[in-house]
Amino acid sequence: MKTVNLLKALGIALCVATASSAYAQASDAMAGMDMGSSAPSAKTIKKTDRKLGLDVRKALSKAQGFDVSNVFVRARGGAVTLTGSVPEGGQIAQAEEVAKGVAGVKSVTNKLTLGTQGGGGGG
DSSP states (O other): OHHHHHHHHHHHHHHHHHHHHHHHHHHHHHHHHHHHTTOOOHHHHHHHHHHHHHHHHHHHHHSTTOOOTTEEEEEETTEEEEEEEESSTHHHHHHHHHHHTSTTOOEEEEEEEEOOSSOOOOO
8 A cells, every 4th residue: 555655656746747847848948939039028128219219319419519408319119210409400410310320220210300499589
């Protein structure tokens, strides 16, 4: 009788070991698929887009004589959109060139317009 119980216990232990091993291999395979499928979570995408937008904005703020106060940067999957206004026409093209030079930027849509900064007097 003791032998039968011992064999049952060994059988159960073997089943548990086999099942956990199979589970570990399956989860490793799934982890590998997650990495290769290039489908990061929405949270990760938002974080990456936000960082890219900030990087572009930082690059613009460092550009010689460029005022970013009325420029808005939006990034989505490497595609950057610039909106807002700049005081000088040359800064529209300058902003696009600076944005294209930032690591991670795949394309730039430039919707900047020529406009005055602040509220100039009326009269």
